[in-house]
Amino acid sequence: MEVVDQEGRTLTFSIGPQHPGSGHFRLIVKVDGDFIVDVKPDPGYVHRGAEKMCEERTYIQNIPHLERPVIFDSSGILFPYVLAVEELLGVQAPPRAQYIRIIMAELNRIISHLYWLAIYGIFLGHSTMFMWPMGDRELFIDLAEAIGGTRVTFSYFVPGGVRNDLPPGFKERALKTFSYYEKRLEEYDKIFFSNPMFLKRTQGIGVLKREDAIRLGVTGPNLRASGISSDTRKDEPYSSYETIKWDIPVRKEGDCYARSMVRFQELFDSLNIMRQALDLIPEGSVKIPMRGQIKGKVGESFARTEAARGTMFYHIISDGATHPYRVKISVPSFRSLSAMPFLLKGNHLADMPAIYWGLDYWPVEADK
Amino acid sequence: MSFFAGFFLALWAGVKQIFKHRYTLRYPEQKLDIFMINNQKSGGYEFDAKKQVGTAGFKGRHILYMDKCTGCSLCAIACEGIADCIDMVKVDKSFVQNKKSQFPQIDYGRCVFCGFCVDACPFDCLFETPFYELATTDKRSLVYTPEMLNEYPQLKGEYVKFIPDKKSGAHHG
Numbered sequence: 001m002e003v004v005d006q007e008g009r010t011l012t013f014s015i016g017p018q019h020p021g022s023g024h025f026r027l028i029v030k031v032d033g034d035f036i037v038d039v040k041p042d043p044g045y046v047h048r049g050a051e052k053m054c055e056e057r058t059y060i061q062n063i064p065h066l067e068r069p070v071i072f073d074s075s076g077i078l079f080p081y082v083l084a085v086e087e088l089l090g091v092q093a094p095p096r097a098q099y100i101r102i103i104m105a106e107l108n109r110i111i112s113h114l115y116w117l118a119i120y121g122i123f124l125g126h127s128t129m130f131m132w133p134m135g136d137r138e139l140f141i142d143l144a145e146a147i148g149g150t151r152v153t154f155s156y157f158v159p160g161g162v163r164n165d166l167p168p169g170f171k172e173r174a175l176k177t178f179s180y181y182e183k184r185l186e187e188y189d190k191i192f193f194s195n196p197m198f199l200k201r202t203q204g205i206g207v208l209k210r211e212d213a214i215r216l217g218v219t220g221p222n223l224r225a226s227g228i229s230s231d232t233r234k235d236e237p238y239s240s241y242e243t244i245k246w247d248i249p250v251r252k253e254g255d256c257y258a259r260s261m262v263r264f265q266e267l268f269d270s271l272n273i274m275r276q277a278l279d280l281i282p283e284g285s286v287k288i289p290m291r292g293q294i295k296g297k298v299g300e301s302f303a304r305t306e307a308a309r310g311t312m313f314y315h316i317i318s319d320g321a322t323h324p325y326r327v328k329i330s331v332p333s334f335r336s337l338s339a340m341p342f343l344l345k346g347n348h349l350a351d352m353p354a355i356y357w358g359l360d361y362w363p364v365e366a367d368k
Numbered sequence: 369m370s371f372f373a374g375f376f377l378a379l380w381a382g383v384k385q386i387f388k389h390r391y392t393l394r395y396p397e398q399k400l401d402i403f404m405i406n407n408q409k410s411g412g413y414e415f416d417a418k419k420q421v422g423t424a425g426f427k428g429r430h431i432l433y434m435d436k437c438t439g440c441s442l443c444a445i446a447c448e449g450i451a452d453c454i455d456m457v458k459v460d461k462s463f464v465q466n467k468k469s470q471f472p473q474i475d476y477g478r479c480v481f482c483g484f485c486v487d488a489c490p491f492d493c494l495f496e497t498p499f500y501e502l503a504t505t506d507k508r509s510l511v512y513t514p515e516m517l518n519e520y521p522q523l524k525g526e527y528v529k530f531i532p533d534k535k536s537g538a539h540h541g
């Protein structure tokens with residue numbers, strides 16, 4: 001890698017792969033003075049071959065492995081997997097399991113967004129905003145732990161339903177936490193989201209226009225912040241999401257501020273969705289009993305869900321054996337990677353953390 | 369809202385927290401109460417092999433009921449593609465239901481606490497307990513023999529619950 005060019009005008013250096021907060025990921029940045037003239041993202045440091053690994057393991061044994069790339073959103077990455085395997089098996093989860101899945105997926109969305117918010121706080125030099133979401137994240141980890149049994153990697157969704165029912169008294173406990181947390185979110189707004197410091201660092205920075213967002217193929221909150229109302233939960237409802245009412249938060253600006261506010265609004269929406277799911281949840285079994293090894297029928301299946309960072313998509317090919325023939329995962333983080341050089345070019349180097357983490361890019365997820 | 373008013377409000381939102389409860393779990397002295405209200409035998413995650421459905425609970429260290437285990441090694445097979453941490457070992461003791469005296473031994477240096485071995489056991493004799501303090505300075509001592517797994521772990525210390533209190537702030541107690 002050349003460091004200084006011939007005329008001595010630009011300087012190239014790498015940020016990462018041990019960048020605090022960036023994860024195992026490198027950005028090769030070329031600067032002219034304080035301005036970024038060129039960026040080359042260099043992913044792949046944590047490639048584990050999750051897709052290839054799936055081919056050697058049974059449908060159940062894949063579950064703990066598939067969670068690893070996105071441990072903060074472990075249910076988000078499992079959700080389309082179990083839906084796709086269920087399609088291969090020709091079964092559908094019982095209604096109660098579908099609602100429990102919604103609750104778990106939304107808990108994971110909050111856990112993931114709070115982690116993002118905490119790191120965003122520290123990236124923008126606001127260390128209180130690091131402490132608060134990290135502490136409040138425990139509330140939701142507690143709830144998810146009560147259902148799933150572990151703190152982050154629950155291995156809770158299985159083909160045919162979920163592994164266990166909600167523990168007794170879960171609803172009261174959850175509602176108490178939600179009402180506490182809603183009050184808390186108002187304080188977040190005062191200390192961070194309405195803070196002039198935050199507005200100065202994010203408004204008008206890294207603008208991703210509507211057309212560019214479509215062209216570069218970003219998904220999830222990043223897309224919604226560019227004025228496109230698209231959410232897989234609404235567009236192609238799965239797992240009883242069609243019975244739940246909420247508005248997709250959309251912002252027109254497309255800058256870092258819009259991306260943050262969309263995520264902030266999604267925290268409220270997730271609480272709202274879980275409240276409705278807890279009311280609507282029917283009695284009944286939570287799992288279709290399946291003994292022995294699961295064998296999919298010969299064929300292909302697809303499933304698409306909305307994970308915390310955007311659209312998560314699985315394509316599974318089965319040859320009738322106990323393990324899949326091929327698993328293809330399309331993760332949302334990999335899509336925001338295409339927008340990153342586009343957004344960073346021409347900005348101040350000091351704005352890099354705001355833009356980089358504003359996209360909620362998670363290297364481990366993108367590398368799989 | 370003016371620039372300075374915004375700063376003042378942000379500062380005030382932070383300063384207000386001084387008058388609220390402390391939000392820290394003082395870990396070795398205090399431990400979070402992760403026990404569920406279920407009446408499980410093990411206190412943690414269990415699986416009913418007849419109904420093929422689990423009971424919510426923490427997935428911590430396993431408990432093996434040696435008087436029921438038949439040595440079928442289904443748990444070891446389940447774990448093979450996950451972490452490959454269960455080995456079937458011979459025990460110097462005779463059991464009626466387990467002629468070969470083969471029992472699972474778990475290497476906690478590898479276990480990911482997914483609980484799929486619990487789901488695989490057809491005789492309801494491998495469960496998980498809410499015990500998680502397995503840290504040690506010697507890696508070899510993480511291998512738990514069937515006899516060690518048979519003993520219920522000692523839960524020591526003060527267990528506190530998390531209280532999300534709207535007025536005085538969230539705290540433990």
Ligand code: SF4
Nearest residue numbers: 447479480482483485
């Ligand atoms: S909990 Fe999972 S990793 Fe641990 S022994 Fe059981 S199957 Fe293996």
Ligand code: SF4
Nearest residue numbers: 437438440441443489
């Ligand atoms: S614990 Fe259960 S699955 Fe494992 S060997 Fe014993 S009886 Fe078989």
